[in-house]
Amino acid sequence: MLEYALFLGCNVQARLPQHEYATKLVFNKLGAKLYDVKQFNCCGYPLKNVSSHGSLLLSVRNLALAEQRGMDMMTLCGCGFGTLKAANQLFREDASLLEEMNVHLRKEGLEYKGTVEIKHFSQVLYEEIGLKKIKENLVKEFSGLKIATHYGCHTLRPSKVVQFDDPFEPRIFDQLVEVTGAESVPWEMKLDCCGAPLWGSNNELSMELTGKKLDNAREGGANYLCSACSYCQLQFDRVQEMMLAEGKVKQPVPTIFYMQLLGLCLGIEGGELGLDKNHLSMDGLGDFL
């Protein structure tokens, strides 16, 4: 049986609890076991600007906790995925850096040897569970639903580190969306940043980037965006909502987290998947089922 230590990340715990329920329900249906590790901390991503060393310290503690349980980690967030992957590679390459980290870890009875693998949830779905098994479990399928898939930068790049998919023409996530019967529309800005990293520090630029992507997705014919990262999801949901209020977006392109999209097709109720917790309305989605 597939087993992973589920790494939620701060945003999910505080602002996107629906991602946690949806993921657990979906993986339960697909017969994979996810473990909660209460002691996991920040992945280290938000600290990279101010202290790389601090960021690594936070990463290594998560890795050590997973290793202690003999499990690999599955992340729900591209940024957490990218940060942990990069840190893991550094620790594997540089024994003295790892030892420096272990000095701190030992104080709480932990140690990291470098054995943990980090998987983005879409990798687990695609590579471990497989499209075939997902398809077998589908109860219903979308028809006529056009989705603009959004991978999220840190899931794809730097490709040497994350080794996720072709960084210029990725297919994994599109195939996962298509398995639900939805159509993944081609759109030019698919691989661009959502704008979230600058939200808070340069709101104008952040909104401009988000706005451009939304326009592009709409022009591509998308009814909805589908995201694979908590930061992107927050940006397209919460920030888009604020942009709507400020008149910076005329017509919304609501966004759905992939686990919610798949959950609906596995026969899980929208309420259980926390669709009502998304800020932008998901009501129209039912028309396509």
Next chain:
Amino acid sequence: MFFSALIYVAIAVFAGGMIFRISRWFRGSITLGADEISTGRRITSALRGAFATLFSGKIFTLVKVFILDVLLQRRILREDFLRWLMHMCLYVGFMMLFLMHALGRYISASLFDNYYSTLNPFLFLRDFFGIMVLIGAAIAVYRRFVASPPRLITKSMDTYAIVIIAVIILSGFFLEGTKMTSYKVYKRMVDTYADLSDAKEARALEAYCSEEFGISFPEEEGAPDEKNLQKGRELYEMGCVECHSNPRWAFAGYGISKVVKPFGLGMDKINLSGILWYIHLLAFLVALAYLPFSKLLHIFVSPLSLLINAAVEPERSDLANLATKQMIELDACTHCSTCSQNCSVGFLTEKIPNMRILPAEKLSSLKVLATKRELDGESLREIQEGVFLCTNCNRCTVVCPVGINLQDLWFHARETLLKRGVTEFSVFSPLSFYRGLRKDEIEGYKDPLARVEDVFQKKSAELEEGEKVLPLATDLRQRLSLSEQTSTFTVCFTCQTCTNSCPVVASYENPQEELGLLPHQIMRACALGMRGVTVGSRMLWNCLGCYQCQENCPQGVCITDVLYELKNIAIEITREEVRC
């Protein structure tokens, strides 16, 4: 007389202290924009809010929270069984002793017509509750001093609370034990209450009590005969049992009396039981008088915090009440450190020697900030760093056993500090994502950002004069960097692919004017060792970290990673300038 005076003094200090603490709830503030609200309006708003809540449907929520969270302490149980057991022992034991024993004359006596502290069940219960408290205190000592998990910090206030409780209970048990062996006490009882007809009867009773209860008599006359004991027993049953259950029921005191019996007469001579009585009462009075200033204040304020947070809807309550609520929350903290142990960035204290990163430590500093007392520069810097190094993951709030909305406290503390003109670099990081989500609540949102930019510009200008070497090649940095990233910039041949693939650059008509050095120029500047111009480039702080440049670079330069590192360096070399 003297003791009555002491009791009144203790009660007066307690009452004065409580009035002082409560008045601070309405005077101080950490809440953004609440400074202008007068104390009078704060009080009337609070009263209005309290009445509105009590006479609404919320009363049912309050009752539920009172039972589950205040009385049964569900929130602690969720966290850890041992800690729940500890706190239940301490609080049930102490409360029951306070009501049944300390206020026995008023409460127990009016509830039960046959109340005597020396009669069962009261005799037994007194020791039972006392032992409960001691078990709780022992677990507390174990948790704080033996298990002592990382990030659980014990301050003098925590030690004081354990010590004062232990002194009260232990002095009580020893008092009980010495009284049981004391001939003096026995004599006083016999002289006052017993109706003995002659010396023979007195001896018989003494013999019986010595044999049966272990009282130390001055003249022990060898083994008493059976007949004498029988007589003593009859006298005991006639005169004593009405008011005295068998002292064995007071198992803790009885155990102690067995141990100290050999010293019984000596203890009588120095009047040890009298001394212990003083200690017992004095310790209690000290605890009472000092309560408003100690962490024991939480006995009153933590339930209040739980109830208020159950009733208040932050979005709908007015600013005056939010300010008062946050002041109450600051006093409700028990410094149990559950938050610190669950903090998402708590592990950073391993690297950054600032304990105020930990929520429990930061909270006590906020009290100083809220009462507008002066803080020295170093403390202020530490508090500032502490409230900013926070991912707003909400875990502290979720786990807080007394229901404090910590995340909201941090938000308000951050903005209060920023409003004071503090320069904080991490406003330029994803740590301010949450700040952005609440931007509409913040006046002068961009001021702190502009301030940091100014500092970088100044530093940049200063460095440009004569600075030559970029400290990118130091050992530490090299190890910190992603796969030899530090050296990769040297192979850049400025083809501009990075700049052309950058979504930020593409967003501006005249990117160079807006952003300063562009990515390829920054790589070039690195190669030339021009530290000054890189620090001043706005490109650094507008970099999304999206790795487009790095992915597209034909030379394999780790551009994004170099930019991250430059940001770290810029902060490091500029930090000294903004020390308050």
